Amino acid sequence: MSDPLLALDDVYKSYGEEQVLSGVSFEMDAGDVDVVIGPSGSGKSTMLRCVNRLTEIDSGDIYLDGDCVTDADTDVNELRKQVGMVFQDFNLFAHLTALGNVTLGLRKVRGMDKATAQEQGYEHLEQVGLSDQADSYPAELSGGQKQRVGIARALAMDPKLLLFDEPTSALDPELVGEVVDVMRDLAAEGITMLVVSHEMGFARSAASDIIFLDDGRIVEHGPPEQLFQNPQAARTGEFLSRLETAHEEE
Amino acid sequence: MPPLPLQSDWAFVIENLDLLLVGTGVTVALTAASILLGFLLGFPAGAVEVYGRGPLKRAVETAGVVLRGTPLLVIIILLFFGLSVSSSAFVTATIALGLRSAAYQSQIFRGALQSVDEGQLEAARAIGMGRFQAIRSVVVPQALRRSVPGFQNEFTIVLKDTSIAIVIGLGELLTVGQNLYQGGQSTAALEIFLTVSLIYFVLTFVTNRSLDRLDDHFSIPGGERA
Numbered sequence: 001m002s003d004p005l006l007a008l009d010d011v012y013k014s015y016g017e018e019q020v021l022s023g024v025s026f027e028m029d030a031g032d033v034d035v036v037i038g039p040s041g042s043g044k045s046t047m048l049r050c051v052n053r054l055t056e057i058d059s060g061d062i063y064l065d066g067d068c069v070t071d072a073d074t075d076v077n078e079l080r081k082q083v084g085m086v087f088q089d090f091n092l093f094a095h096l097t098a099l100g101n102v103t104l105g106l107r108k109v110r111g112m113d114k115a116t117a118q119e120q121g122y123e124h125l126e127q128v129g130l131s132d133q134a135d136s137y138p139a140e141l142s143g144g145q146k147q148r149v150g151i152a153r154a155l156a157m158d159p160k161l162l163l164f165d166e167p168t169s170a171l172d173p174e175l176v177g178e179v180v181d182v183m184r185d186l187a188a189e190g191i192t193m194l195v196v197s198h199e200m201g202f203a204r205s206a207a208s209d210i211i212f213l214d215d216g217r218i219v220e221h222g223p224p225e226q227l228f229q230n231p232q233a234a235r236t237g238e239f240l241s242r243l244e245t246a247h248e249e250e
Numbered sequence: 251m252p253p254l255p256l257q258s259d260w261a262f263v264i265e266n267l268d269l270l271l272v273g274t275g276v277t278v279a280l281t282a283a284s285i286l287l288g289f290l291l292g293f294p295a296g297a298v299e300v301y302g303r304g305p306l307k308r309a310v311e312t313a314g315v316v317l318r319g320t321p322l323l324v325i326i327i328l329l330f331f332g333l334s335v336s337s338s339a340f341v342t343a344t345i346a347l348g349l350r351s352a353a354y355q356s357q358i359f360r361g362a363l364q365s366v367d368e369g370q371l372e373a374a375r376a377i378g379m380g381r382f383q384a385i386r387s388v389v390v391p392q393a394l395r396r397s398v399p400g401f402q403n404e405f406t407i408v409l410k411d412t413s414i415a416i417v418i419g420l421g422e423l424l425t426v427g428q429n430l431y432q433g434g435q436s437t438a439a440l441e442i443f444l445t446v447s448l449i450y451f452v453l454t455f456v457t458n459r460s461l462d463r464l465d466d467h468f469s470i471p472g473g474e475r476a
Contacts, residue, residue, distance in 0.1 A: 052376060081378035091373035094366075095392045095470050105377035108387055139472030150373075157377055 003066035005030040005192050006051065006161055011060035013046055013216075020046045021057070022216040028194065028209070030160070033187045035203040035224075036196045038213035039239065044196040045088075047213065048163050051194065052076075052083040065160060081109060084154030088166040090146040092138040098125060098149045099134040102156045109157070124152040128182050144175035148182055155186075162186070164195040198243060204228065212236045259438035263445050266430055273426030274449055276340070280412045280422055281453075283344040285405060288351025295352060296359030301385065310356070317353035322414055325350060330418045339420035343412070351408050358400035362393035398465045405461065406454050423449060 004027035013021040020043045028034050036044045049055035051062060053069065053076050062070045069079045093101050099121045106117035125131045128148035138146055147167055154162055164183070168176045180202050187193060187206040197203070203210055203224055210227045212220040212235070220227060220236045231237040263270075298310045317325070326346040329335050336342050366389045374384035413424035421429075427446040431439045 054372060054376060077378045077380055079378075080376055085373075085376040087369060087373060087376075089369055091367075091369035093370055093373070093388050095388075095395070104374075104387060105379070108383060109378045137471045139470065153373075153377065 007063040009061045012058045031190045032208040033193045034209045035207040036211045042213045043216045084159035085163045124156045128152045143171045144178040273423040277423040281409045284347035287348025291352035292355025295356035300363045314353045339418045343415040362397040402461045
């Protein structure tokens with residue numbers, strides 16, 4: 001049996017007195033799409049950021065494709081080339097066009113020449129349906145378009161794993177759909193994704209597994225059918241029904 | 251009816267315009283050299299204040315506080331008569347103005363660097379860029395654009411403060427002007443100073459307009475204007 005693509009083993013993280021992650025362990029295989037849900041402050045984003053070491057863990061181990069990436073001698077830049085990240089607030093490079101955003105990493109990190117990088121950049125913009133906006137600057141794009149550029153930028157590095165940190169939370173409701181559609185396409189293409197999101201439609205239809213995180217611990221972890229229809233923990237049921245009520249009110 | 255005294259005095263200015271233009275040349279050269287020195291020292295100093303740590307950061311901050319807190323007149327006299335850093339008045343004036351400008355420019359660049367949101371730096375790190383590379387490729391290009399208005403201000407200040415080199419006898423614009431009437435050749439002090447002021451104004455106007463153009467040229471479409 002081959003190694004899981006990503007494995008977290010007993011990960012702890014605290015900020016001062018505040019314990020954010022308390023012994024988180026899970027595994028996902030290549031091609032999996034795992035969706036992390038949980039109340040705000042439950043440690044979802046922190047867990048995601050620990051995977052590409054934007055946040056350093058206190059103890060435990062994280063393995064990517066069999067390599068321990070939390071060793072002190074791990075080259076974080078090498079790790080991050082293999083793990084893409086999509087941010088809640090997009091974080092596009094404001095001085096570069098959509099194409100420039102996608103090609104910067106190809107040129108500066110992968111060392112590609114300009115022409116090759118642009119050719120590949122176009123392909124990735126095409127993949128998110130934005131090849132016609134290649135020359136637009138972030139300030140000229142809608143929120144949904146910005147996030148799609150953010151996804152294309154992460155995809156361009158050809159990562160083994162894509163992390164999504166609440167990719168639709170900063171969007172107007174009518175713009176959520178276009179981003180979710182792109183994520184659905186990527187899931188269908190077999191790209192391995194770890195997604196922090198409360199888009200239940202996406203979770204139901206695209207997730208291999210759902211991870212319910214509360215108070216820094218994984219309360220429940222299983223396929224969507226199990227969590228939605230037959231949650232094992234009382235907390236999971238409560239949280240999901242509150243989430244559904246909130247969605248109906250919107 | 252005798253000719254108005256005013257007429258003959260303006261004639262004196264016109265006769266000596268070539269001398270004033272030579273002084274103008276010195277002023278322009280001194281401004282350019284000082285601003286350049288100020289940029290070469292001030293930009294890294296601003297970056298160290300934002301991204302540096304430890305003794306280097308403290309040293310840069312202290313140097314900045316001392317330079318900003320000392321009158322330019324004191325700096326230039328100290329460098330020329332006290333420390334005798336150079337026998338050339340031009341070199342000494344460049345160092346004095348350049349150091350003082352570096353201290354001010356460091357604050358312009360510090361503010362500009364800090365104004366670029368952290369998220370962009372994080373995004374650059376997340377695609378595998380090193381810290382230095384991410385700062386250079388993502389933060390600096392935006393910070394330089396945002397520093398144009400502050401830089402414009404600093405340029406204007408340095409241009410006019412070159413006149414302080416008069417105390418070490420450098421033949422810049424104001425010195426030339428003062429020598430013209432102090433030599434006893436004329437009583438046209440007012441006319442000379444008006445002409446000198448006009449030249450400073452033209453220089454200021456032209457450089458500000460050029461920097462406006464630069465600002466337009468590099469502005470980010472759809473984005474905030476610097």
